[in-house]
Amino acid sequence: MQKIDLSETGLRAMNKMLHGQSEHTNQTTWEIVNPKGSHAIACGLDAPIEVTVKGSTGYYCAGMNQQATVNIHGSAGPGTGENIMSGKIVIEGDASQYLGATGHGGMIVVKGNASSRCGISMKGVNIVVQGNVGHMSAFMGQSGNLVVCGDAGDALGDSCYEARFFIRGEVKSLGADCEKKEMREEHLALLQQLLDEAGIDADPTEFTRYGSARTLYNFDVDNAGAY
């Protein structure tokens, strides 16, 4: 295992080292200590490596991640995993706002809670939150899945497109054009698969599915009040 003390190595040198790992590297396991809430830790990775950050991180940890697995043994700052393309991010603590914003693929798992705008503009990422999510989560969500084992705050899925939301607890309110949907067999199977992949033990039948009512897809003056 490769160990980096961020307080000694510095952000630029650390990220350069991680970016230097090729597709076939044998240095597949990395540990970062003393992160001290630094921003942009392990952003832009593109190799099948596993990076564990021992502590809490600032903004944009693992931003635009490809292939890599990033474990955060602490809480994660705003925009963690933004625009993630593939790979996996696991946050042991809580996640701040904009988690996985515009993520195109891969998976983000939060063992604690995620703050507001979790999964904003999501474009294919799968996000599984063991606790609750804040207001405006999955705002303008285009595709992918947001699984919340606890409750969701106000305006869930506002102006969403084809993203799916599975919520086990209460939803404080639904956003514009977001509605409750029927939970069919294929959705139960998909949810079970997402929970398994996230390593979270929960019963899919306890969840409710939400998604776009598709009434705002094309402008209609009669819907002007919804905007």
Place this chain on the structure above:
Amino acid sequence: MNKLDPQGIPHTTPRQSATFTHDINSDIRRAAATGIYDIRGGGAKRKVPSFDDLLFLGASISRYPLEGYREKCETTVTIGGLNAENPIELDIPITIAGMSFGALSGPAKEALGRGASAAGTSTTTGDGGMTPEERGHSSKLVYQYLPSRYGMNPNDLRKADAIEIVVGQGAKPGGGGMLLGQKISDRVAEMRNLPKGIDQRSACRHPDWTGPDDLEIKILELRELTGWKVPIYVKVAGARPYYDTTLAIKAGADAVVLDGMQGGTAATQDVFIEHVGQPTLAIVRPAVQALQDLGMHRKVQLILSGGIRSGADVAKAMALGADAVAIGTAALIALGDNDPKWETEYNALGTTAGAYDDWHEGQDPAGITTQDPDLMARFDPVEGGRRLRNYLKVMTLEAQTIARACGKNHLHNLEPEDLVALTMEAAAMAQVPLAGTNWYPGKSGNSF
């Protein structure tokens, strides 16, 4: 001659209202019939104070000119040398502004790349991501990082020669993009990860940062992602140019792109285009002042856009302190947009050449602002590229002509002292004297 009524009393001349004009009345009738505000492309069409209201003084006894065709007048510009390992080196200070694949056809984007590359300048992606044809034909390509993040991926980011974080644009400060269902072809839908045929309303705010302190961290992330190799621009609308330029510099931008209200958009509400933002003439001096106050003028580059049409506009922008300009609408016209040769077809669409602005409907007779395969086939990207190159060369020659006449051996040596204004408004905005005086409104210590 006035008519008389049966009693022999003359009629007054029928008088049109200056408030309820034919144009305004047609707007009201259209709104009443449809229930939807008017959406269109382009920039502000209303008359606003502009570079046309400025004149160069040229040489005289106190200043002597350079010989045309003999003495060199340089045009090169370096953008992003402050932080980037590989700054952008351009032969001419006229760049091509961001226009999306989606709003424009693939061949039109290719032509922009061809023309810009042949003229030694950069072109820019748009709201919709980077296409291979655009990357392939652009020797210097700026990748726009937009609120929607459509088509955004780190592989394309790393292929870019610079990154432009778009906060706003002059046509719609505070507004997001709009690409209506008619133009959402299979390819556009796939690139943007949205269903075909729906109206795409791009976000107006970035999803993962707000304010200047966050922007600083976002710039740090983008630099880390790209290894500090490429410059990072910040594009803002000309809303509050002094403060926005100050905050962009504070956040660590290598260049500030400032877009006035004449700057075009693919589509947005007409009311937005005509009533929000400031004219390009009015925004350049406050931005330059911000750069000077921070000691960053010529270190952080200022790229000005919004209604730039000629070498005279380029020279005036640079004399007021810009390092370079960007063109969008003018480049489309050079490619063949709104060409009178399609007049019959413009008429069939209820408009006329020069006035066609329903780019969002995807029926462009010139085959540029469309995704319709038959219309696209009318446009030849090689010929389009050649035309754009010619136009860029002419603009450069024009700007050089003016600079030489002012005794300048580089376009960057043009200065406000080379200019006078024709109107009080232009004098106040450009902070150059009203012609025939040594005074401009707001200037202290001098009287008219």
